[in-house]
Amino acid sequence: MENKEKTLVHDATICTGCMRCMTTCSTYNFGSTSFTKSRIQIVRHEGHALTRMDEVDELIFQPMICQQCDKPRCQEFCPAHAIDRNPKTNAMVINYDRCIGCRMCMAVCPFGAMRYDTKRHKVFKCELCEGDPQCVKLCPQEALQFLSKDVANSPKINALSQRLIEAQRSPEVEVKTNVGA
Amino acid sequence: MLVPNGYAGKVVYIDLTKPEAKVVTTDRFFKDYNIDPRLWLGGDGFIAKVLWKDITKSIDPLSPENEVVIATGPWTGTAAPQSGRAMLGCVSPETTGYSSGSLGWYFPAMLKYAGYDVVIVRGKAAKPTYVFIDDDEITFHDASKLWGKETGETTKALRAACGERFDGEVRVLTIAPAAENLVLYSPPCGDGTSCPGRSGGGTVMASKNLKAIAVRGTGEIPIYDPKGLVDASYRAVKKFQEEEPTLKIWKEEGGTTDLSVTAQWPMTGHNLGVNRAKADVPHLRNAGCLNCHAPCYHWLQLKGGKYNGLRQLGGHMTYITTSLRNLGFEEFDDWIYYERLTQELGLDPASFSMAFSYAVDLFMKGILTTETTDGLVLRRADGELVWEVARRVAHRQGKFGNLLADGVAKMAKALGPEAEAIMPQTVKDKPSIQRDSKLQALMWSFGALTNPRGGDWLRVHNVWELAFLPENRDTYPKFIGMTNLELYKICTERLDMPIELKKKIFGDPPVTDANWVKNTNGKALFTVWTENFVALFNDLVTCMFGAATQFMMVGFGPTTYAENLNKVTGWGVTYDELMKVGERTLTLQRLFNYRNKGWDIKQDKFQDKAAYEPGTVGIYRNKIVPWEQILKEYYELRGWTPQGIPTKAKLHELKLDDAADELKLTV
Amino acid sequence: MKVKVDCQFFLLHLTDDHMEVDVEGNTVKECLDQLVAKYPKVKKWLYREDGEVANYIDIFVNLESTFPNQLNDPVKDGDVIYIVMMHTAG
Numbered sequence: 008m009e010n011k012e013k014t015l016v017h018d019a020t021i022c023t024g025c026m027r028c029m030t031t032c033s034t035y036n037f038g039s040t041s042f043t044k045s046r047i048q049i050v051r052h053e054g055h056a057l058t059r060m061d062e063v064d065e066l067i068f069q070p071m072i073c074q075q076c077d078k079p080r081c082q083e084f085c086p087a088h089a090i091d092r093n094p095k096t097n098a099m100v101i102n103y104d105r106c107i108g109c110r111m112c113m114a115v116c117p118f119g120a121m122r123y124d125t126k127r128h129k130v131f132k133c134e135l136c137e138g139d140p141q142c143v144k145l146c147p148q149e150a151l152q153f154l155s156k157d158v159a160n161s162p163k164i165n166a167l168s169q170r171l172i173e174a175q176r177s178p179e180v181e182v183k184t185n186v187g188a
Numbered sequence: 189m190l191v192p193n194g195y196a197g198k199v200v201y202i203d204l205t206k207p208e209a210k211v212v213t214t215d216r217f218f219k220d221y222n223i224d225p226r227l228w229l230g231g232d233g234f235i236a237k238v239l240w241k242d243i244t245k246s247i248d249p250l251s252p253e254n255e256v257v258i259a260t261g262p263w264t265g266t267a268a269p270q271s272g273r274a275m276l277g278c279v280s281p282e283t284t285g286y287s288s289g290s291l292g293w294y295f296p297a298m299l300k301y302a303g304y305d306v307v308i309v310r311g312k313a314a315k316p317t318y319v320f321i322d323d324d325e326i327t328f329h330d331a332s333k334l335w336g337k338e339t340g341e342t343t344k345a346l347r348a349a350c351g352e353r354f355d356g357e358v359r360v361l362t363i364a365p366a367a368e369n370l371v372l373y374s375p376p377c378g379d380g381t382s383c384p385g386r387s388g389g390g391t392v393m394a395s396k397n398l399k400a401i402a403v404r405g406t407g408e409i410p411i412y413d414p415k416g417l418v419d420a421s422y423r424a425v426k427k428f429q430e431e432e433p434t435l436k437i438w439k440e441e442g443g444t445t446d447l448s449v450t451a452q453w454p455m456t457g458h459n460l461g462v463n464r465a466k467a468d469v470p471h472l473r474n475a476g477c478l479n480c481h482a483p484c485y486h487w488l489q490l491k492g493g494k495y496n497g498l499r500q501l502g503g504h505m506t507y508i509t510t511s512l513r514n515l516g517f518e519e520f521d522d523w524i525y526y527e528r529l530t531q532e533l534g535l536d537p538a539s540f541s542m543a544f545s546y547a548v549d550l551f552m553k554g555i556l557t558t559e560t561t562d563g564l565v566l567r568r569a570d571g572e573l574v575w576e577v578a579r580r581v582a583h584r585q586g587k588f589g590n591l592l593a594d595g596v597a598k599m600a601k602a603l604g605p606e607a608e609a610i611m612p613q614t615v616k617d618k619p620s621i622q623r624d625s626k627l628q629a630l631m632w633s634f635g636a637l638t639n640p641r642g643g644d645w646l647r648v649h650n651v652w653e654l655a656f657l658p659e660n661r662d663t664y665p666k667f668i669g670m671t672n673l674e675l676y677k678i679c680t681e682r683l684d685m686p687i688e689l690k691k692k693i694f695g696d697p698p699v700t701d702a703n704w705v706k707n708t709n710g711k712a713l714f715t716v717w718t719e720n721f722v723a724l725f726n727d728l729v730t731c732m733f734g735a736a737t738q739f740m741m742v743g744f745g746p747t748t749y750a751e752n753l754n755k756v757t758g759w760g761v762t763y764d765e766l767m768k769v770g771e772r773t774l775t776l777q778r779l780f781n782y783r784n785k786g787w788d789i790k791q792d793k794f795q796d797k798a799a800y801e802p803g804t805v806g807i808y809r810n811k812i813v814p815w816e817q818i819l820k821e822y823y824e825l826r827g828w829t830p831q832g833i834p835t836k837a838k839l840h841e842l843k844l845d846d847a848a849d850e851l852k853l854t855v
Numbered sequence: 856m857k858v859k860v861d862c863q864f865f866l867l868h869l870t871d872d873h874m875e876v877d878v879e880g881n882t883v884k885e886c887l888d889q890l891v892a893k894y895p896k897v898k899k900w901l902y903r904e905d906g907e908v909a910n911y912i913d914i915f916v917n918l919e920s921t922f923p924n925q926l927n928d929p930v931k932d933g934d935v936i937y938i939v940m941m942h943t944a945g
Contacts, residue, residue: 019469023476023483027267030479031421034267034414041408042301051356053379054499065469066487066501126408145422147429147481148473451911451941454899513940516868552872569868623864627915627939654941702922 012097012156015047015140017070018166022150024051024068028142035141036131037124044124046133047072047142070151073120073133075099081112081121081132098135106130190215192225193412194262194756196300200326202319204396205252205311209319209326214305226759227843229769230261231729234306235277235288236776240847242310246784249281249388250370250395252312258299258361258401263728265300265409265478267417268752269425269744270731272297272477276384278392281372282539282595283617283642285781289375289384290726291361292477295403296378298359302405313397320350321403331399338532339364342400343380350402360402364534366582367394371593373539376400377531381485381501382477386618386644390534412758420755424748425481428734431682432742433675435482436668442474443484443733445505448520450667453512457520460503463488467499475501482733493521502527506621507537513622514541516569529575533582538621538644543592544577545623546599546612555607562586595619597795611796616787618643626794629653630708631715634818637792638719640777647774650718650737652679653705675741676700684736684745686763689717712821717767724749724770772842775826775834779847782833789832792819829855858886858930861937862897869896875935883914884926886936901938913939 029045037044048071054064079099082090089105090112092098112130113121121132133140143153152162191197191214199217201210218225221237228237235257247253260274274296280287299307302323316331329349334342342362352358359379367374367390374390375383393399411417429435437443437450446460447453464470467489476483486503490496498521507527511517517526530537550556551566558565562580567573580589591599597617600608613620615636621644625633635648665675680700683690690698693710718737725735728749732738736745746763754760781787793815823830827838835855839848856879863874870876871894878889891898903909914921915937921928930936 020472023471023473023480025476025478025480025483027479027481030265030267030271031418033408034411035418037408038414039408039410040266041406042297043406044408050354053356064499066467066471066475067469068475141418145418145425147425150473447911452903452909453911454909513865516865548867548872568872627864627913627918627937628941 013135013138013153014075014156014159015070015072015143016152016154016159016162018150018152018162019067019069020166021148022049022068022070023148024049024066025147027145027147028070028151031141031145032133035136043122044131046120046122046131048119071118071120073099073116074118075133075135080115080117084111084115086111093134096135096138098138099132100134101130101132103129192262192757192759193410194266194753195225195230196260196265196303196305196407196409198303199306199308200304200321202307202309202326203311204309204313204317204328204398207311207313207317207328209328211326217306222846224843225262226761226765227769227772229724229727229753230264230305231259231273231275231727232277232288232723232777233727233769233773234259234261235275236286236773236780238306238308239277239279239286240776240780242308243279243784246284247279249279249284249392252310252396254279254392254395256307256309256389256392256396256398258307258309259729260296260300260305261727261729262753262756263730263749265297266411266756267414267421267479268730268756269421269428269479269481270477270734271479273729273731274299275726275729276376276387276389278387278389280618280641281370281388281391281395282597285616285640285642285785285787286777287387287389287641288726289387289389290729290732291376291378291382291384292731293359293379293382294356294478295359295361295382296729297478298403298405300405300409301407302403303407304403307401309393309396309398309401311396316397316399318346318400318402319398321401321405322350323404323406331397334399335368336365339377339534340380340532343377346400346402350404352404358402358404360400362400363390363393363398364532364582366534366593367391368399368534369582369584369593370394371535371581371584372595372598373536374534375536377534381531383531385506385536386538386641386646388536411756413755417752417755420752421479424744424752428481428743431678433668433670433678434739434741438482438484439473442486442503443482443505443739445484445486445503445508447505447508453508454518455508455512455520455523456518457493458490459520460486460488463490463520463524464503466491477731480731480734484733488524490521490524495521495525498525498528500524500528502531510537510541510621514545515574517571518569519571522571525571526574529578533578535578535582539595539619540578540581540592542612542619542621542623543581543596543599544574546596546610546619547577547588547592549610549612550599550603550607553606553610555603560587560591562588564588609797614643614795615639615793616642616791617795620644624796630711630818631718634711634715634815634822635719637794637815637819638715638822640774640781647722648715648718649722649732650714651739651741652700652714652737673701679741682742684742684747684763685717689713693717708818712818713825715822716825719774720767720770721746722770723774724766727769727773728753768842772844775838775842775844776847778832779834779844779851783851789819789823789830792832856881856886856930856932856934858932858934858936860886860890861935862890864938865940866897866900866938869900870894881929882926883916883921883928883930883936886930887914887926911941913941915939 033041033044050069052067087105087107089102257277272292277288316335318331347358350358376390377383448455448459471487474483475485488500490498511523548566581592596619600611612623631650632645635645639647693714734743736743746766859875862870878886880886
């Protein structure tokens with residue numbers, strides 16, 4: 008069904024932090040491979056410590072990406088009216104014929120999703136690859152999925168529910184509930 | 189164009205003596221070192237060319253004349269599969285010959301995004317120094333406050349000192365106390381987790397007073413056919429995921445690392461999968477290097493037990509192998525702690541555990557006594573003892589710490605003929621990774637003889653003979669729901685090798701079965717092919733976990749490498765051309781050792797004096813074959829003289845005439 | 856038959872550091888059972904629970920593999936049984 012509004016959904020317990028989404032995005036959309044030229048950014052909290060036992064730290068990979076807001080501030084604040092909704096994909100896309108490079112969109116985006124390329128002198132953002140996001144396609148773990156917004160939280164709910172079920176299966180609980188058996 | 193697509197475009201020559209960082213274009217580097225990139229690619233190929241030109245005779249590896257060469261390749265940092273790796277090379281402190289090792293995680297990619305294909309470090313700094321490569325700006329910094337710090341602390345402090353603006357922006361390659369104290373087998377560590385383990389590169393960095401290299405890169409790597417590369421990369425991994433029989437093990441267990449699962453080793457305690465699931469934020473499919481679809485870094489959190497709270501990113505197999513075989517550890521937690529400790533201190537886990545294991549042998553025989561062990565009573569399977577000894581070795585404390593810090597070969601020499609008589613397996617003064625491997629698969633044990641860096645089989649690493657066990661064994665064929673014969677039928681069919689070659693190795697029709705394992709037919713040829721193949725992926729640079737004949741039975745072969753490389757560079761390389769690249773690199777490494785050290789057939793032997801004649805074939809064998817016979821066949825196949833020296837004709841074939849001329853070869 | 860069992864490859868921590876252990880028996884199994892009797896901790900590394908040789912172990916007699924008979928192979932005076940573990944690394 009073509010016109011469903013879809014969004015990127017990420018599972019941090021499956022993501023391996025391989026950054027293939029980023030190398031793919033930059034290569035596909037820019038023609039060269041780079042981290043800075045990727046529209047999807049994986050924030051790598053690698054626990055700089057990774058050392059002493061008394062230090063608390065974690066390994067977390069978290070994607071930050073354009074949310075394709077329903078009320079996009081980038082569009083609202085663009086003085087050149089250069090940002091528009093693609094009706095087919097629902098993505099906000101930049102019209103480079105109109106863009107004046109003021110970077111107001113960068114200033115007002117709450118998610119830091121608007122980026123700037125100093126070589127080409129252009130802002131850029133995720134435009135969902137014409138509706139077939141390559142980051143999703145190339146993710147080797149399927150940690151990144153492209154789901155209808157209606158069901159975007161379902162994998163998360165499902166995963167949490169599984170863990171709750173596991174907790175209820177613990178022997179201690181069973182003994183208590185089988186009184187007299 | 190002068191610099192092909194896929195290359196970052198610059199090379200930096202760092203002279204620590206001055207100090208000076210001279211940046212040249214990569215095509216200038218090609219001219220300086222007479223490199224046609226299509227013949228050498230990068231990685232080990234570039235290292236071989238650099239060392240060939242810059243170090244023309246035997247040197248003291250700890251002198252300023254030595255170099256540390258970090259070489260990426262056109263594959264590194266791109267959208268090609270498993271693009272996170274680089275090679276680090278030098279003259280080995282342990283063997284005094286050629287050495288290199290592979291490192292991954294994110295330092296290599298970041299180096300390319302900063303704009304550099306190769307870093308060459310020369311000379312010696314006046315005091316502890318770190319170099320910060322910040323895109324175009326390269327600066328030298330006082331590392332006195334960092335000197336003495338272990339790996340994790342150094343990593344953290346360095347990122348802060350470089351003004352990291354967001355997590356993961358700055359990548360570091362650091363050395364630790366063992367290197368600083370010139371333990372002969374100390375590797376550097378990338379980002380606190382990925383080390384070129386057997387390179388000895390940390391020791392060489394330390395001899396130059398180089399504590400670390402930090403890099404931040406915001407640039408991009410030009411690609412010839414970007415959408416074509418994304419497509420080729422996608423198809424390569426998809427095919428792999430559909431066809432690789434052992435993928436289940438990688439997905440669920442993070443590789444064949446956890447032998448308690450795939451081979452039911454009776455380890456005690458919580459296994460890797462459990463410790464991985466227990467992490468506060470678990471990574472159920474592991475974490476991995478750039479663009480890797482078979483990630484092997486387990487994020488472990490030990491809860492309870494004697495190392496309660498320890499977090500470790502690793503769980504790599506070398507540590508379980510050396511832990512069990514050389515140290516007698518049967519508990520998971522000890523293995524994980526061993527990994528953490530050796531990374532923190534900067535010790536090659538293989539060389540150290542072999543030295544320790546050897547020391548216990550010597551103690552049991554009375555060749556070492558509590559006088560010479562500084563009072564320590566040596567025994568096996570004692571974690572606390574191993575930790576204590578590791579620290580003493582890393583800090584060269586006392587007679588005993590110093591003895592082991594020099595490694596197995598020098599220990600034997602220092603202690604005399606009685607000690608030499610019971611040396612563990614050693615080649616070219618570098619110990620293997622386990623006490624003995626001669627009674628095992630032919631290609632693996634043989635590979636230790638011909639590896640230019642000595643000691644181990646990691647330059648052949650062909651698993652074909654290894655998993656072949658009787659059908660009633662619960663090892664990984666059974667784990668993935670197949671019999672050995674079924675697995676090997678698929679593997680033999682899908683192996684990326686021309687059919688004519690397959691017939692020579694596996695018979696006509698090509699079959700891998702218990703009979704194949706039992707004879708020597710084709711084994712020398714398979715060794716030659718695999719060594720060339722390993723040299724190829726160490727030139728690209730890409731990862732062995734994903735390559736055919738390594739742990740992935742039908743992983744990527746030269747065809748896949750050619751397809752992706754051609755999208756990156758636009759060259760149109762062929763399978764044969766790429767295999768020749770590997771052969772060329774390996775041959776130059778061989779010549780380097782011959783020219784500088786005079787090494788030939790005399791060094792292609794086991795220095796340990798095991799009573800038995802090694803040379804058996806596979807795990808099941810019915811006849812002992814002397815090494816000399818296989819070596820002879822190997823030399824013939826390689827086009828080398830009976831003394832093990834590449835012939836003029838072979839060098840001409842490989843476009844190495846200049847090397848032949850330099851050596852004034854007559855044959 | 857008087858036979859030696861060579862334990863040097865990975866079992867030293869379980870055999871009180873004896874590289875070679877003297878045993879007697881007519882078959883490989885009888886000899887290994889004696890080894891286990893002397894050093895019980897070796898058992899779990901040598902045998903699976905169903906009594907078969909463990910999954911990653913190869914048994915040699917005088918440097919020849921005992922596959923396929925393995926435990927039932929006969930031994931004679933002066934033979935040496937090697938217990939070897941398959942390669943692993945990475």
